[in-house]
Amino acid sequence: MLKKRIIPVLLLQDGRMVKGKKFKDYVDTGNPISQVKIYTSQYTDELMFIDIQATVNSRKTLLNIISNSAKESQMPFSVGGGIKSLSDIREILAAGADKVLINTSAFENYDFIKKAVKKFGSQAIILGIDYKYNNEINQNRVWTHSGTTQTEAEPFELSKIYQDLNVGEIMLNSIDRDGMMKGYDIELGSKMSKTLEIPVILCGGGGNFNHLVEVFNKTEVAATACGSLFHFGDNSPMRARSHLKNQKILMRSIK
Numbered sequence: 001m002l003k004k005r006i007i008p009v010l011l012l013q014d015g016r017m018v019k020g021k022k023f024k025d026y027v028d029t030g031n032p033i034s035q036v037k038i039y040t041s042q043y044t045d046e047l048m049f050i051d052i053q054a055t056v057n058s059r060k061t062l063l064n065i066i067s068n069s070a071k072e073s074q075m076p077f078s079v080g081g082g083i084k085s086l087s088d089i090r091e092i093l094a095a096g097a098d099k100v101l102i103n104t105s106a107f108e109n110y111d112f113i114k115k116a117v118k119k120f121g122s123q124a125i126i127l128g129i130d131y132k133y134n135n136e137i138n139q140n141r142v143w144t145h146s147g148t149t150q151t152e153a154e155p156f157e158l159s160k161i162y163q164d165l166n167v168g169e170i171m172l173n174s175i176d177r178d179g180m181m182k183g184y185d186i187e188l189g190s191k192m193s194k195t196l197e198i199p200v201i202l203c204g205g206g207g208n209f210n211h212l213v214e215v216f217n218k219t220e221v222a223a224t225a226c227g228s229l230f231h232f233g234d235n236s237p238m239r240a241r242s243h244l245k246n247q248k249i250l251m252r253s254i255k
Helices: 032-041 056-072 087-095 102-108 110-120 155-163 186-195 210-217 239-244
Strands: 003-013 014-023 024-030 045-049 079-080 099-102 124-135 139-144 168-176 200-203 224-225
Touching: 003 032, 003 056, 003 239, 014 032, 024 032, 032 045, 032 056, 045 056, 056 079, 056 087, 079 110, 079 124, 087 099, 087 210, 099 102, 099 110, 102 110, 102 139, 102 224, 139 155, 155 168, 168 186, 186 200, 186 210, 186 239, 210 224, 210 239
Parallel strands: 003 045, 003 224, 045 079, 079 099, 099 124, 124 168, 168 200, 200 224
Antiparallel strands: 003 014, 014 024, 124 139
């Protein structure tokens, strides 16, 4: 059985960390490099940086943050935000990232993802699926462009298409639960993780350690991604890992 992972998510804006609710109302949560040092000291499993601006200037700042972060620790980094080309991927990996997270461009161009997998390997490519529940049709719908554009796609069906592109992982992110700290979407997380043959990262809603326990006990997801859980309060990946291990959930050993 694969050991479970906890992945802190650092949203970046103007070189600072921010956190919002339902992809809106962002507030400053600190300096990313300082936070990386803290996560490094706790032997965090993995970090994910997402540039929510995705402009030419913000990319330069992002690359600088990734480069400095890579010098501070040996933990893997995933990086997302505005990735549209093979050169974007190459630039981010060269700066020190281990994986890239691609969302909108994946939805719009499957051929791009096929080329990325061929060029950089499956293990380097994570595809993100952001979604909301549509009350008018009583179904989930995929949203792109940082949660501003609704599509006709259903997230579970899209995940099967993405798997066939031979990517390494899929991150499922509930916009409705983002920043609300009321728990993850266990139903869809379970359905997707039990159907797909590639790892699923579940994101959106983590508010306490019991939410993590629920995910790993009731689904087969490989990892939980957390933002607010670690930004607000005195929670940390080390404490979360200890809590999960006490609940008999297999976690990566630390030094």
